[in-house]
Amino acid sequence: MKIRHDRAKALMVHAVLLTYTLIALFPIWVVIINAFKSRKAIFNDPLALPTADTFSIVGFEEVLLRSEFDVFFSNSMIVTLTSIFFVLLFGAMIAWALTEYKFKGNLLIAVLVAMGIMIPIRLGTVSILQLMSDLNLVNTLTALVLVYIAQGLPLAVYILSEFIRQIPKDLKEAARCDGVGEIKIFFAIIVPLIKPAMATVAVFTMIPIWNDLWFPLILAPSEGNQTITLGVQQFIGQFVTDWNSVLAALTLAILPILVLYLIFSRQLIRGLTSGAVK
Amino acid sequence: MADLKLTDVKKSFGNVAVLHGIDLDIKHGEFVVLVGASGCGKSTLLRLIAGLDEITSGSMEIGGEEVNGIAPAKRGIAMVFQSYALYPHMSVFKNMAFGLKVTGSDKASIQKKVEQAAKTLGIDHLLKRLPRELSGGQRQRVAIGRAIVRDPKVFLFDEPLSNLDAALRVQTRVEIGKLHKELGATIVYVTHDQVEAMTLGDKIVVMNAGRIEQCGTPLQLYQHPQTLFVAGFIGSPKMNFIEGIVKHISEDCLVLTLSDGTITKAYVDSSGCNLDDVVTFGIRPEHLTEDSSADVSLLATVTLVEQLGEASYLYLTLADGTEMVMRTSGESTTIIGEQVEVGFNPESGHVFDADGGALTRLRAGNTKSVAELAQIKAQLSN
Numbered sequence: 183m184k185i186r187h188d189r190a191k192a193l194m195v196h197a198v199l200l201t202y203t204l205i206a207l208f209p210i211w212v213v214i215i216n217a218f219k220s221r222k223a224i225f226n227d228p229l230a231l232p233t234a235d236t237f238s239i240v241g242f243e244e245v246l247l248r249s250e251f252d253v254f255f256s257n258s259m260i261v262t263l264t265s266i267f268f269v270l271l272f273g274a275m276i277a278w279a280l281t282e283y284k285f286k287g288n289l290l291i292a293v294l295v296a297m298g299i300m301i302p303i304r305l306g307t308v309s310i311l312q313l314m315s316d317l318n319l320v321n322t323l324t325a326l327v328l329v330y331i332a333q334g335l336p337l338a339v340y341i342l343s344e345f346i347r348q349i350p351k352d353l354k355e356a357a358r359c360d361g362v363g364e365i366k367i368f369f370a371i372i373v374p375l376i377k378p379a380m381a382t383v384a385v386f387t388m389i390p391i392w393n394d395l396w397f398p399l400i401l402a403p404s405e406g407n408q409t410i411t412l413g414v415q416q417f418i419g420q421f422v423t424d425w426n427s428v429l430a431a432l433t434l435a436i437l438p439i440l441v442l443y444l445i446f447s448r449q450l451i452r453g454l455t456s457g458a459v460k
Numbered sequence: 461m462a463d464l465k466l467t468d469v470k471k472s473f474g475n476v477a478v479l480h481g482i483d484l485d486i487k488h489g490e491f492v493v494l495v496g497a498s499g500c501g502k503s504t505l506l507r508l509i510a511g512l513d514e515i516t517s518g519s520m521e522i523g524g525e526e527v528n529g530i531a532p533a534k535r536g537i538a539m540v541f542q543s544y545a546l547y548p549h550m551s552v553f554k555n556m557a558f559g560l561k562v563t564g565s566d567k568a569s570i571q572k573k574v575e576q577a578a579k580t581l582g583i584d585h586l587l588k589r590l591p592r593e594l595s596g597g598q599r600q601r602v603a604i605g606r607a608i609v610r611d612p613k614v615f616l617f618d619e620p621l622s623n624l625d626a627a628l629r630v631q632t633r634v635e636i637g638k639l640h641k642e643l644g645a646t647i648v649y650v651t652h653d654q655v656e657a658m659t660l661g662d663k664i665v666v667m668n669a670g671r672i673e674q675c676g677t678p679l680q681l682y683q684h685p686q687t688l689f690v691a692g693f694i695g696s697p698k699m700n701f702i703e704g705i706v707k708h709i710s711e712d713c714l715v716l717t718l719s720d721g722t723i724t725k726a727y728v729d730s731s732g733c734n735l736d737d738v739v740t741f742g743i744r745p746e747h748l749t750e751d752s753s754a755d756v757s758l759l760a761t762v763t764l765v766e767q768l769g770e771a772s773y774l775y776l777t778l779a780d781g782t783e784m785v786m787r788t789s790g791e792s793t794t795i796i797g798e799q800v801e802v803g804f805n806p807e808s809g810h811v812f813d814a815d816g817g818a819l820t821r822l823r824a825g826n827t828k829s830v831a832e833l834a835q836i837k838a839q840l841s842n
């Protein structure tokens with residue numbers, strides 16, 4: 183009786199999750215299959231798989247040979263990786279400082295961080311643009327990185343604080359007795375122990391950055407500084423849109439993020455199974 | 461030399477005073493055991509010595525040097541935590557080597573020290589494993605090893621054996637005792653376990669509500685507890701207390717009428733006593749016998765029998781309702797509900813005045829003080 187009930191419940195949960203997964207994957211699926219079809223086939227039957235007749239990689243050729251795809255691509259990579267790195271580094275440091283030390287302004291900083299979670303950074307676009315132009319950073323990747331760090335930090339601090347709080351006090355005190363300095367405690371003990379949390383944060387941070395169109399469009403729209411989401415826009419014209427190229431570029435753009443996700447998610451799973459302190 | 465000297469050390473957390481003035485003198489090489497009820501401030505005291513918390517007032521010296529305000533790492537102490545606190549992501553070797561590495565020892569000497577400590581503790585085959593791949597006892601030894609390699613002046617142990625099962629506890633207890641002899645280091649050791657305290661300590665410090673109640677050798681505490689609290693705390697099962705009234709006073713003994721009407725002598729210093737004073741008479745469970753021919757006997761009803769094998773504990777109720785425990789031979793055939801005559805030798809009795817202070821016992825075993833023992837030890841080693 184109990185077992186059957188549990189199974190029914192599990193079935194329900196899985197049904198819901200599966201449905202959600204299908205809905206989430208559907209557009210991606212459509213993008214990928216159409217990227218391999220000829221223009222005519224895309225419009226005839228968008229949901230059909232590519233066949234021998236309709237198969238075409240003209241979009242990929244267009245993207246790879248005739249645009250600066252490599253530049254967009256590396257811009258996106260640089261911006262995303264640099265932002266993740268600093269979000270993780272500063273996020274963990276702030277989280278450690280806020281949870282471990284009592285100092286003046288502790289509460290103030292915690293409140294500011296909490297506000298950062300609640301208020302979308304895009305509300306400040308105009309002032310950010312002004313600031314960047316005052317700093318002479320418009321049309322640089324640096325501007326994007328700075329904005330993305332600010333965007334990612336609040337959530338990172340929030341999640342990492344929770345994890346740091348769970349690290350037993352004894353561990354830090356043992357290290358202090360061992361003569362380990364505070365900075366070393368942070369890097370040699372705290373950081374390795376919150377790696378799984380950092381992987382989570384990395385995934386959460388990475389996706390909105392990679393997909394962002396807003397800030398690249400406003401802060402770094404010039405040739406040479408365009409990220410991939412912005413670069414793809416050149417194929418979307420006011421009158422004609424080169425759907426083959428758009429879909430091919432999007433398909434290619436999925437790849438790196440998929441690789442990054444796989445890297446981080448391995449960390450995630452390893453973290454979950456790595457066992458507690460005692 | 462690593463003498464440890466605390467003078468009027470007080471500690472408050474905010475408005476809550478936890479330690480109310482601790483004076484403690486620990487000589488180099490001494491094994492001092494801190495005991496006391498839960499929440500009396502043992503861990504707090506240990507953390508103060510370690511430097512993990514700041515003392516509120518008073519002074520503390522390690523090896524003749526004032527350490528108020530000095531960081532834990534610079535005090536020359538090593539602490540072994542109840543939870544072991546091993547770094548979960550480092551191998552046993554790295555766990556033990558970490559402290560040495562950050563303080564800048566060279567690789568070869570680290571290797572040597574760690575291997576030596578591991579050998580002493582019998583964990584040299586485990587050096588490559590992670591803490592989660594070890595048993596509780598092995599983790600415990602790694603934690604001790606991590607303390608040893610740093611060659612501290614003072615070892616601090618906070619209930620190190622409380623997570624181990626009974627057999628392992630005994631084994632590790634013996635090992636810690638041996639280790640102390642080998643290293644000759646000063647050790648401060650917190651425990652809840654009577655046997656650990658009695659067997660390991662050169663000196664036991666009994667704490668109660670943030671104060672030191674008494675401090676002395678294990679036998680001193682057992683035979684000459686200075687307060688009711690210590691009398692009740694040291695010894696298991698705890699000492700029996702019976703109310704009594706002083707009926708007669710002579711130079712070396714009192715005559716008491718106990719609350720159930722029994723009359724007994726008590727060989728204590730009677731100088732501060734008056735006739736008809738209400739006192740507490742104490743007698744340990746192991747000093748009661750089922751022998752009706754003893755000097756004094758009490759009539760009691762057995763309410764419960766606990767058979768441990770080598771001994772049995774009889775829970776008794778006297779005529780006036782006072783409850784007592786006695787330890788008797790495991791062969792005893794006494795059963796619940798039986799009336800028994802319980803005898804004792806008045807020389808093994810304790811007397812406490814109305815304030816809970818003990819009257820000096822005159823005929824108890826002649827125990828030596830910590831200082832005397834140290835002197836004898838020194839003479840022997842010369």
Ligand SMILES: Nc1ncnc2c1ncn2[C@@H]1O[C@H](COP(=O)(O)OP(=O)(O)OP(=O)(O)O)[C@@H](O)[C@H]1O
Pocket residue numbers: 473476478496497498499500501502503504505
């Ligand atoms: N950081 C703290 N803030 C406030 N009060 C504290 C703090 N640490 C300990 N205390 C209080 O100090 C008292 C003594 O605590 P302590 O941990 O020293 O007890 P203990 O003797 O080690 O007890 P146990 O045998 O249970 O370990 C307790 O009443 C505790 O509530």
Ligand SMILES: [Mg+2]
Pocket residue numbers: 502503504618
């Ligand atoms: Mg404690």
